Amino acid sequence: MENKNNDLIVTHSLVKTYQDNGIPVKAVRGIDLTIQKGEFTAIVGPSGSGKTTFLNIISGLDVPTDGEVWLAGKKISEMSGSELSDFRRDHIGFIFQAYNLIPVLTVEENIEYIMLLQGVDKEERHRRVQKILTEVGLDGYADRLPTKLSGGQQQRVAVARAIVSQPSLILADEPTANLDSQTGVELLDMMRELNKKSGITYVFSTHDRMIMERARRLITLKDGRIDSDETRE
């Protein structure tokens, strides 16, 4: 099975079973899904529905027990650990609920971390960091340590780090969970704007109503299966 030109993520019969104290737990039970380039998609569902596990598998952070995952035309479900590592570095940006940043690195160093791994030269790194800091509204914060930033500002830095290396996909796991509603709204609006501007695909795993309201596609998981898949205009 191969993906079509506009398909970014394609999963086929995806299964993930964990061993919990020797007892097999089926977290994902055969998901077939296609997410196209430029989508702003939210995966929702109650706790234990398999959202985070599904997100981990489509991002190459975890490997499926069975089934296939294609991302940007590559079959990542059969990649080795080091291939996955390189693939994530070059194709996926991550935003987690909290503690996204390396606390001993400054804002600028955190943002350029992935570019350093990619071997981007210093001048180019600096240029991109300055540009992205303006886009996320953090001009003048380059030399600050994450501990000197508010929760909302830290998440903006995480967004900046995720998009600065120009990935195909941004995966955000409960990005607004630790923010107050106003800050959450501002962050989501900024991400929506960046999605429109750059065309980078965003996939969220969330419980947050604000994200659900802004998502153009809403996939609901229940007991490791897709319960509903709704696209809005």
Place this chain on the structure above:
Amino acid sequence: MWLHLKLAIRNIFRNKRRTFIAGSAIGIGLAALIFSDALIIGMGNNMIASATESFMGEGQIHREGFRTSFDVEKTIVNRKQIISKLKEESVVKHFTERVESFAMITSPANLSSVMMVGVSPDTETHLSQIDEAITEGSYFSEGGKRQIIIGSKLAEILEVSLGDRVVLTTAQAHTGDLAQEMFRISGIYHFNIKEMDRGMAFIRLSKAQEMLGIDGNIHEIALRFNNSSIGRNQDHPFWQEYSGDVNDAASWSKLMPELNLMLEVSQFATYILGIILFGVVALGIINTLFMSLHERLFEFGVMRAVGTSAFQMGRLVFFEAGALAFISIIIGCIAGLIVTYIVMQTGIDYTGIEVSGVTFRHLLYPVLKVDQFIIYPSAVLILTLITGLYPSIYAAKMSPAEAMRRSL
């Protein structure tokens, strides 16, 4: 690589208190090793000095077999040639000739068996410390052919004091006839060495030769060198040069094998101590690194997620181990230097205590050497890096999803 080196250095200072405690624990181990080594060297030097400076010298030449039988007929062969040759030796600082024989010393009150030693007073002062150890009377003075110097314990046994008369009786060479001479006590010494204080009596060389009937012959030449290492090394060519079928030239290490063994055992004990301390240090490093690692599981998971490879992750932890080692080495070297330097100024008083047949006569001072600040810190660095491999491999093998899941 520089990115992760910078990260490792910053990470190690994230929890300053823990880093300081862990670094101090490792550093104290290193300081203890430096101090122990300095003390062992100081003890060795002290014991060698106590053993060689009192009387023995750094080496001796005898007739083959004399040291085991003390047969008075076994005098050194080719004495004159050997003496002339020794005078030309650049490595020899001083030497002196001696005659030795078992004898009976008698006073009006008591008697005792002693080792009668005939010495040349002028050269003997360079080899032994009899002159310095005299507590009553004086060293040999001009013209007194019947002067005898005995130890404090022997004087006590014989119930004699300065100026009293004693009689020495010994068997002559070849004939075995008894020779008896009266002496007047001119000096009493106290070495604080049991064997010397109660078992030796010193008379002039010529008188001893006369009593034993050995003409101008001698039993022993005691030596002191310009370089103390010759006395420690029986394989030095000097000893082969003066040994042969008839004579036997022996370094102190051969004359006192128990002292040599004791020094070797002490060095071995330092190695054992080192292994134990390094074992403790290794566990400390593993504990510190794992504590730090488990505190940052989510962060490690994020780093792995955004593209840090397993190798880069392991290398980061490995660099952290190196940074911890570096801090520990600085703490350990400074602490080791300070403690050793303080004890070098004060010394440790073991005087009068006998170990392996040697009685400490001086305060014990540790000896600092540059090697101690190269070998032991290098060992700590290597050990820390080797030990750091375990948490490094653990960090490298950690799956990002698992790391983030476990941290929640």
